[in-house]
Amino acid sequence: MTRPPDYVERQALNDEVHARPPEPLRAPSRVSYLALLSPPAARAEERACVAALCERFGAPPPSPTANHHSADLRDFVLVWERHSEFVRYTFIAPAHVPDAPWDEPPALSLVPPEWLAALPGQVIVATHAILARDLGDRPHGEIATAMFEGNLLIGCNVAGGAAFACTDFRIHADGFSRLLIDDRGLTSRQAGRTLQRLLEIDTYRMMALLALPVAQAAAPFVAECERELKGIATALVAAAEDDEPALLKRLTELEAAIAGRSGDNEYRFSAAAAYYELVHRRIAELREQRVPGLQTFGEFIERRLAPAMNTCRSMAARQDRVSARAARATQLLSTRVDLTRERQNQAILRAMNRRADIQIRLQSTVESLSVAAVTYYIVGLVAYAAKSAAAWGLPVNYDLAIGISIPVVAIIAALGLRRVHHLVAHRDS
Numbered sequence: 001m002t003r004p005p006d007y008v009e010r011q012a013l014n015d016e017v018h019a020r021p022p023e024p025l026r027a028p029s030r031v032s033y034l035a036l037l038s039p040p041a042a043r044a045e046e047r048a049c050v051a052a053l054c055e056r057f058g059a060p061p062p063s064p065t066a067n068h069h070s071a072d073l074r075d076f077v078l079v080w081e082r083h084s085e086f087v088r089y090t091f092i093a094p095a096h097v098p099d100a101p102w103d104e105p106p107a108l109s110l111v112p113p114e115w116l117a118a119l120p121g122q123v124i125v126a127t128h129a130i131l132a133r134d135l136g137d138r139p140h141g142e143i144a145t146a147m148f149e150g151n152l153l154i155g156c157n158v159a160g161g162a163a164f165a166c167t168d169f170r171i172h173a174d175g176f177s178r179l180l181i182d183d184r185g186l187t188s189r190q191a192g193r194t195l196q197r198l199l200e201i202d203t204y205r206m207m208a209l210l211a212l213p214v215a216q217a218a219a220p221f222v223a224e225c226e227r228e229l230k231g232i233a234t235a236l237v238a239a240a241e242d243d244e245p246a247l248l249k250r251l252t253e254l255e256a257a258i259a260g261r262s263g264d265n266e267y268r269f270s271a272a273a274a275y276y277e278l279v280h281r282r283i284a285e286l287r288e289q290r291v292p293g294l295q296t297f298g299e300f301i302e303r304r305l306a307p308a309m310n311t312c313r314s315m316a317a318r319q320d321r322v323s324a325r326a327a328r329a330t331q332l333l334s335t336r337v338d339l340t341r342e343r344q345n346q347a348i349l350r351a352m353n354r355r356a357d358i359q360i361r362l363q364s365t366v367e368s369l370s371v372a373a374v375t376y377y378i379v380g381l382v383a384y385a386a387k388s389a390a391a392w393g394l395p396v397n398y399d400l401a402i403g404i405s406i407p408v409v410a411i412i413a414a415l416g417l418r419r420v421h422h423l424v425a426h427r428d429s
Contacts, residue, residue: 022192032108036121211272
């Protein structure tokens, strides 16, 4: 059927809704999960590691532009997912002891250790999970002893009661957390989604908490900036004009330091807020149902994670406030400095006007003297002319000619000088 051409990104945008689908699971299964902090620059290296493992087991490698790949490697399934700040590896293998799947080695034991050691990045979450099938009404204490070293459990029924999930949110001696899901009627897709949500809750919780050390480290700096800003504001009240440049230098240096620190922390705080929101969404998607004697995932995480996120939000707000205060103080002090400069400029202009007035008066005096000088020289020429005429025998009174020429020459010189002034003034206008 004939139709207009597709938008160049139509297929990619449409397929985004299908990105990173959960892997179908069937109980009983063993799952090992790794989330590694890794910069975007390591994406090619990660893809190469996944491709090498796939080729080792004869499975198709990921495409050169892929950020997600699932491969069946005979004894286990590998799921690789690349995110903006971290990368996730999930290893899924069947369990062969339905009544006690925790007695079997984890799925990660099937992965070549040298391949694991070569993965780029740093572990932020490591979890061994078990998807069991209908463990019955086993006491929570028995489950805690068998799988969680007797630790206090956090758990509830999930997926509308189709499964029971629990964990202790602890890192055990092997460096892994542990998670148990008891399948009581999940479909394979539901099981995959449930496991994915539980793992994402832990991952996004840890990613959100990356901002907490940043907030704690920023607290002394912000407090020092607040004290410095208060000291500058107090000094500004009684500052003289000579003190203003030094205060402005202190204030601009402080503002630059605050801006630099805020720029370093802003992304981490905004990312923490986004991860915190994702944690809440994933908990809501679990459709929790309380089990007597256990704290739900939502209650536990909200009680422990909310104060940390409040600390981060508070520190971000303090940074913004101290930055705004420094900007206002800088603007105020800059205005004072500008006014001081304007007064200094006005004083300079007044001094220049006085000097110009003096120069005009001196110039007028010089011009008056120049009229006298011109009159003197021209009258001297007239005197020579009268003497010459008398010597030729002309009836010229020498003294009378000089006397008459003096006022005439003076008037003509004064009028000429006035005419020159008029021409110059007319040209300037």
